[in-house]
Amino acid sequence: MTGTVLILGASGFIGSHLAQAFARAGWTVRAGARNPVEARRRMPSMDWVKADFADLTDAAGWMPLLAGVDAVINCVGVLQDGAGERNAVAHVAGPRALISACEGAGTRRLIHLSAVGADESAGTAYGRSKAEAERLVEASSLSWVILRPSLVVARASYGGTSMLRGLAAFPGVIPVLGGEQHFRPLAMADLCDVTLALAGRSEGTRLKLDVGGPDLVTQADLLVGLRGWLGLKPASVLRIPAWIAWPAVKLGDLLGWLGWPSPFRTTSVRQMSYGAAGTSPEAVTQATGIVPRGFAEVLGAEPSTTADRWQARLYFVRPMAIVVLGVFWLVTGLVTLGPGFEAARQHLVTAGFGDNAAWHGAWWGGWFDVVMGLALWVRPWTRPVAVGMVLATVGYLIGATLWAPQLWLDPLGPWVKVLPMMVLCLFVAATDDRR
Known part of the structure; x- marks a missing residue:
């Protein structure tokens, strides 16, 4: 029947x-x-x-x-x-x-x-x-x-x-x-x-x-x-x-x-x-x-x-990736807002920003990193935030290349190091499905 x-x-x-x-x-x-x-x-x-x-x-x-x-x-x-x-x-x-x-x-x-x-x-x-x-x-x-x-x-x-x-x-x-x-x-x-x-x-x-x-x-x-x-x-x-x-x-x-x-x-x-x-x-x-x-x-x-x-x-790799990625952005923002604020501001001044613009750039850039790091851990936001991290980093690299292209050849690799982070963002976004 x-x-x-x-x-x-x-x-x-x-x-x-x-x-x-x-x-x-x-x-x-x-x-x-x-x-x-x-x-x-x-x-x-x-x-x-x-x-x-x-x-x-x-x-x-x-x-x-x-x-x-x-x-x-x-x-x-x-x-x-x-x-x-x-x-x-x-x-x-x-x-x-x-x-x-x-x-x-x-x-x-x-x-x-x-x-x-x-x-x-x-x-x-x-x-x-x-x-x-x-x-x-x-x-x-x-x-x-x-x-x-x-x-x-x-x-x-x-x-x-x-x-x-x-x-x-x-x-x-x-x-x-x-x-x-x-x-x-x-x-x-x-x-x-x-x-x-x-x-x-x-x-x-x-x-x-x-x-x-x-x-x-x-x-x-x-x-x-x-x-x-x-x-x-x-x-x-x-x-x-x-x-x-x-x-x-x-x-x-x-x-x-x-x-x-x-x-x-x-x-x-x-x-x-x-x-x-x-x-x-x-x-x-x-x-x-x-x-x-x-x-x-x-x-x-x-x-x-x-x-x-x-x-x-x-x-078990995926939750580790979410934790590490969130910590990376959170700590980066806190360092920028704290002990690294003057160095971040000076980088912007060196790149051609005025003192006032450099101060606001460092300040709001630090807070952006903090918010993104925390937002990644909010369950409904994980995928869009991970994608947003990639897009923000692409914009950051474009601007960095225009203002300080020589840093691509720096032995410490300040620009190169963010590329693995972008891949980690894509991994988190791509594996976000629960069912």
């Missing part, structure tokens, strides 16, 4: 794959996202609609989105509270309004994507709010399915899966916090097949399933397997004590509030320690007839490409 399906979170990691799978299976897909304009550029074939749980706080707001919809699949989720993200909104308030609207609209089926470890006892806001969402679904009058996947593996990667690839590709060693946490790696295609099978049932269903592969894999073995899949030379696993990693975890928490959501945060560490494996897949096979593939088979089905290796190797 097919029909019209509303997929919420359709621009996300799991949601985007489900949207494509349902479209291929003959369903009419209505794809919901917080930013449908951006999502439409990546997947133009979908019927994109704006669906933000922060705005849709009552059943009435959902009704236009549910018109003519036979099934709803909720893939919306956040790891931890941060800038623009709240567990209570994504996992409780939004689903509560959605469920009420589905009951009022007569929607045939609701499939709710939860997660293994979505339990009160996990000790995280993520676990508590996810568990509350499951209770809301179970208490509804709908024909519902709750799917609790373990670690989902696909050619694409985002968030935690990208971090795992970055750790697997680390030079020389494979760093891991603990390493004995267990997963049941699940192929994205198998998760899509399971969801399709359950959505297409004509009879009523009230079913809750852990969805994972047949292999129980430790985090250390998972990273070793990913390193092999990337085609990199084998490396030893370096187990990091918790007391060493905890400052980095807290830094990840802070960055989340500043608009840089990191998968390496308190919630992810605690959830993995609690358990992210779930039960073996016999119940999934019994309910759907689908036999999830093992970890080695999943990796072997799609060999890695150059793009995969680039992404993995650059995972």
Whole structure:
């Protein structure tokens, strides 16, 4: 059976794959996202609609989105509270309004994507709010399915899966916090097949399933397997004590509030320690007839490409580049405004500026560098600021060449040295995409 399906979170990691799978299976897909304009550029074939749980706080707001919809699949989720993200909104308030609207609209089926470890006892806001969402679904009058996947593996990667690839590709060693946490790696295609099978049932269903592969894999073995899949030379696993990693975890928490959501945060560490494996897949096979593939088979089905290796190797290089580039501009500006002010002013005077113009040039030039360095670290501005840095530097070099061309031959290379910085700006701008 097919029909019209509303997929919420359709621009996300799991949601985007489900949207494509349902479209291929003959369903009419209505794809919901917080930013449908951006999502439409990546997947133009979908019927994109704006669906933000922060705005849709009552059943009435959902009704236009549910018109003519036979099934709803909720893939919306956040790891931890941060800038623009709240567990209570994504996992409780939004689903509560959605469920009420589905009951009022007569929607045939609701499939709710939860997660293994979505339990009160996990000790995280993520676990508590996810568990509350499951209770809301179970208490509804709908024909519902709750799917609790373990670690989902696909050619694409985002968030935690990208971090795992970055750790697997680390030079020389494979760093891991603990390493004995267990997963049941699940192929994205198998998760899509399971969801399709359950959505297409004509009879009523009230079913809750852990969805994972047949292999129980430790985090250390998972990273070793990913390193092999990337085609990199084998490396030893370096187990990091918790007391060493905890400052980095807290830094990840802070960055989340500043608009840089990191998968390496308190919630992810605690959830993995609690358990992210779930039960073996016999119940999934019994309910759907689908036999999830093992970890080695999943990796072997799609060999890695150059793009995969680039992404993995650059995972930790990119944040370092953003930090160093911002510090470079910030320190340059502060030095110009402080101990180097007179030298900067004198350079401008030597180049032909009057005293007043040279003073203002040094002053405002220093502040420009400070502002650009700080602005680079504001998440929505990173790409345009990096491009602006390149353009500003090109203008600077043109002016410098006209006023003091001899400095191109200076042994200290004051003009030549900015060229690598421009390339670093282009690298930051070119790798700014999150999805």
